[in-house]
Amino acid sequence: MYKYLSLLNEIENMIERGNYRQGERIPSIRSLSVSYHCNKSTVLRALAELERKHIIYSLSKSGYYVVTSNAELNQGENLGLDFSSSSPDPAVFPYLDFQHCINQAIDIYKNDLFIYGTPRGLPSLIDVVQKQLNNYQVFAKKQNIFITSGIQQALSILAVIPFPNNRKTILIEQPGYHLFIESLQTLQIPVIGIRRTSNGIDLAELERLFREENIKFFYTMPRYHNPLGTSYSQKEKKEILELAQKYNVFIVEDDYLADFEQNSKADPIYSYDDFTHVIYLKSYSKVIFPGLRIGIAVIPDKLIETFSQYKRILDIDSSMLSQAALEIYIKNGMFERHKEKMKATYFSRANCLISALENKQKECNQTNFSYTPIKNIAFHTYIELNEQISCEKVIHRLKNKSIIVDGATNNYLRSFPARDSILKLNISNVEEEYIEEGISQIVKQIF
Structure with missing residues (x-):
């Protein structure tokens, strides 16, 4: 990786960690050159890129300073927080690293990138x-690995192709992934749900559905x-698999957040x-950026030919x-470094979210949520709302306060009877310092 990119990322990380605060002057070009054992032109290039990204700004004969955020400039106004989006924070997208990888890919592969490839995917990426x-303890043969246009494409293919068990109905957790639910209902594919809560799912009910319904x-x-x-416990995972094998x-295991796992076991x-x-x-969408549209599907031998045909x-x-x-991004070690950066950022925000929710629940001592x-x-x-509380009204009141949250209506099948009134809370686009507020x-708006 280019030296200036390494320096750029290090300075950006230090700003995010608070080593250099908003409005504060960062070390001089000479100091950075000595500290990071590089020449001044490398430092200047890194600083220029940071300035282009509006992370720092320069003052003639004074130096470089950390940009003051809009949130800090607008203290006293509505916060303008988005707890609804589950997309990665654009502020931490690896723009420059990935731009470097795109340029390098064009240099290496040239014309091969601009013609049709194979349904299975780029062999060197596989x-x-x-x-x-x-x-991730997924030991797969190369012939079982497919590169797809995001997980959504893999799910769309799996929903329509015939399976060796000759069954038609898809079983999904409720609530569940809204885009897959919308896809199944739009295509009128037979689908039923099983309730999932913070305590998991009812394994006896799962066995009944496997036994009595036509589950594909x-x-x-x-x-x-x-x-x-x-998350399911290891015991639950094994029991679910045993039931699947028995019947x-x-x-279809969607492990879209595998890269954020804190428990190595x-x-x-x-x-x-x-x-x-x-x-x-x-998926790679939650780690790098959603627009990448690269997913991985590991397909059993008995489904390879059919899956490949439909994908083509x-x-x-x-x-x-x-x-x-x-x-190139993975081979150069950029992915692992960025993944660890993202994990640290989100882990810190998640802990702040948990602490804020637990404190508010104790403080309020009420039954509204x-x-x-x-x-x-x-x-x-x-958070789950009391059944007497209107989720839609709470969402509307918060919107007037410039705080965006979402309910779970779209996460349920239209036909599923037992729906919980919940507010979803995502912190991927909310900075840590604003989570508690x-x-x-x-x-305050839940009453």
Whole structure:
């Protein structure tokens, strides 16, 4: 990696950690050159890029200073906080690193990037991904790995292709991933739900559905469920797999937040399978940026031919340029470094969110809402409102205060009867220093 990028990232990280505060002067060009063992031109290039990103600004004959945020300039006004978005914070997108990888990909692959590829994906990226998946205890052969245009494309294909068990109905957790729910209902694909709460799912009910219903596959988010933020225990994962194997039901495991796992012993369901019943999906959208549209699908042998055929019909291949850039981004160590940066940022914000919710619940001592503490959340959780409280009215009142939150209506099937009245809370786009005040304002509007 270029030296100036390393320096740029280090200064940016120090600003985010508060080593250099808003309005504060950062060390001189000479000092940075000595500290980081590089020449002045390297320092100047890094500072120029930081200035271009509006992170610092320069004053003639004075030096470089940290930009004061809009939030700080507008103290006393409405906060303008978005607790609804689950997309990564644009402020931490790895723009320059990835731009470097795109340029390098064009230099390396040249014309190969601008012609049709293969439905399976760029072979050199698959090589890299195979090694990376080992870190998640997903030991897959190359022929079982497909590069897809995000997890959404993989789910769309799996929803319509015939499965070896010759069944038609898809079982999903409720609440669940809203875009997949919308897709299934729009395409009128047979689908039923099973209730999931902070305590997990009823395994006896799961077995009944596997036994009595025509279940093709069970779509689940074992880790950091969307929108609840909860995770299954290892015992629950093994029991779910045992039931699937017993009744010949496939499991589609959406591990979209695998990179944010804090517990090194938390393995996916796939790791317990014999490579026959679990389809493993992984995304890069939450770590890098949503527009990348690169997902990974690990497909069992008996589904490879059908999955490949349908994928080829749908889009021939996923973006070759994005695939090549991602390959370089991972191989150069940029992905791991950025992942650790994101984990640290979100872990700190998540702890702040948990603390704020627990304190408010104790302080208020009321029954208008409840919060069930969740260990090791990634960046989202939820609070449940009393059934007498209108979720829509709370959302509207908060909007008038410039605080955006969302309910879970879209996370349920239209036909699912047992819906909880919950407010989803995401902190991926809320800076740590404003989380406590934001939660305080949210609680004030629940009455």
